[in-house]
Amino acid sequence: MRTVVTLLAHTQIESVPPPDHPVRQGAGTLAENLIEYAGRVCYRSEARMGTQPAFISLRVREGHEDIIEHVRFVFRVEQQPLDEDVLLLANQPSVEYTRLAGEQWIFSLNARNIRDFWRQSHSPLARALVALAQPVLPTVYADIERQEEAGS
Amino acid sequence: MKVTLLGYIPVDDLPEPEKHGAATFLIEGISRTCSHQIVRHRLASFSQESQRYVSLDKGGWQAIIPPAVQQNEAADQAMHEMWRSLQGAYTSLRQAGIRKEDARFLLPNAAETRLVMSMGYRPLRHFFWLRIDKAAQWEVQDVARAMLRQVYPLAPGVFQDIWDAYDMAGADPAGSGIE
Numbered sequence: 001m002r003t004v005v006t007l008l009a010h011t012q013i014e015s016v017p018p019p020d021h022p023v024r025q026g027a028g029t030l031a032e033n034l035i036e037y038a039g040r041v042c043y044r045s046e047a048r049m050g051t052q053p054a055f056i057s058l059r060v061r062e063g064h065e066d067i068i069e070h071v072r073f074v075f076r077v078e079q080q081p082l083d084e085d086v087l088l089l090a091n092q093p094s095v096e097y098t099r100l101a102g103e104q105w106i107f108s109l110n111a112r113n114i115r116d117f118w119r120q121s122h123s124p125l126a127r128a129l130v131a132l133a134q135p136v137l138p139t140v141y142a143d144i145e146r147q148e149e150a151g152s
Numbered sequence: 153m154k155v156t157l158l159g160y161i162p163v164d165d166l167p168e169p170e171k172h173g174a175a176t177f178l179i180e181g182i183s184r185t186c187s188h189q190i191v192r193h194r195l196a197s198f199s200q201e202s203q204r205y206v207s208l209d210k211g212g213w214q215a216i217i218p219p220a221v222q223q224n225e226a227a228d229q230a231m232h233e234m235w236r237s238l239q240g241a242y243t244s245l246r247q248a249g250i251r252k253e254d255a256r257f258l259l260p261n262a263a264e265t266r267l268v269m270s271m272g273y274r275p276l277r278h279f280f281w282l283r284i285d286k287a288a289q290w291e292v293q294d295v296a297r298a299m300l301r302q303v304y305p306l307a308p309g310v311f312q313d314i315w316d317a318y319d320m321a322g323a324d325p326a327g328s329g330i331e
């Protein structure tokens with residue numbers, strides 16, 4: 001089986017909110033800052049943006065996982081022959097897909113979908129999605145990366 | 153009421169932009185009445201200010217007063233009185249050692265809130281059709297119009313029919329004028 005995954009797009013923040021917006025005051029990537037900001041809106045603690053490196057992973061661990069859903073990714077997936085994991089991915093909540101010619105698909109999904117899919121499948125497709133999303137959201141996938149390294 | 157676009161998926165190079173596009177908004181200064189309607193939309197992600205972790209004084213929440221009440225002196229006065237008395241009651245409960253999560257039982261639908269919402273363009277289109285319509289509540293109509301104004305330039309092709317149907321080009325950008 002051959003699986004080739006390309007990252008086409010992810011949530012853009014750079015050109016959007018005003019220059020003094022707290023989203024820009026975080027210490028992570030802009031996409032991570034958006035997640036931290038969404039979490040801090042809940043606690044009204046935006047003034048502390050960027051002061052706690054573990055903020056996102058702590059929220060995720062305690063089950064406040066909706067905050068990572070605010071970042072979405074668009075991937076092109078080529079797989080031949082087609083494996084069941086593509087169907088599993090297509091059936092995750094909020095996942096959208098377009099079938100292109102042949103065995104090529106466009107998938108759009110959020111950061112949480114990738115975590116859930118990896119947990120369910122551990123397939124080459126799941127690993128490829130994590131590897132491509134990781135530079136955009138290092139803290140969101142740090143625990144998965146550690147487990148992958150321990151397992152391989 | 154204030155809507156701020158925080159992020160979006162650029163769709164220019166993507167097939168079926170309606171499926172793959174998405175946007176994230178900060179929606180501030182709305183009532184719990186309005187937020188309750190917004191969070192009923194299931195194909196979306198929400199992070200809303202907590203009344204368990206944030207107290208009335210830290211939140212600085214005001215009462216959102218409907219325009220019809222503002223324009224009616226007796227009604228406006230009654231609503232302000234209600235808000236003042238609940239502020240007092242909230243403080244008393246907190247001083248009596250009641251946790252925020254229980255003191256918040258005093259807060260009415262008028263209580264101000266804010267939330268971050270992300271939605272794909274397809275469910276967003278559905279949201280606009282339902283919530284800009286004149287059958288929708290005035291406050292959520294204002295929110296939906298402000299969202300459409302910000303997302304339309306990012307993907308005019310996806311939202312053109314809605315933009316035209318609600319005559320957004322001709323509409324007053326200030327909505328019903330509620331701040």
Ligand SMILES: Cc1cc2nc3c(=O)[nH]c(=O)nc-3n(C[C@H](O)[C@H](O)[C@H](O)COP(=O)(O)OP(=O)(O)OC[C@H]3O[C@@H](n4cnc5c(N)ncnc54)[C@H](O)[C@@H]3O)c2cc1C
Binds near residue numbers: 195282288
């Ligand atoms: C004028 C007005 C009055 C209303 N009055 C009331 C009221 O009195 N009481 C009340 O409870 N609600 C009321 N609502 C809320 C309304 O019932 C919906 O809950 C809300 O508008 C969310 O929209 P939705 O369900 O159409 O779609 P969304 O939740 O936005 O979902 C988008 C689409 O996804 C699909 N979908 C999502 N989840 C499911 C599912 N589980 N099964 C099948 N398809 C799904 C549907 O095709 C749906 O159109 C009112 C809404 C309006 C606009």
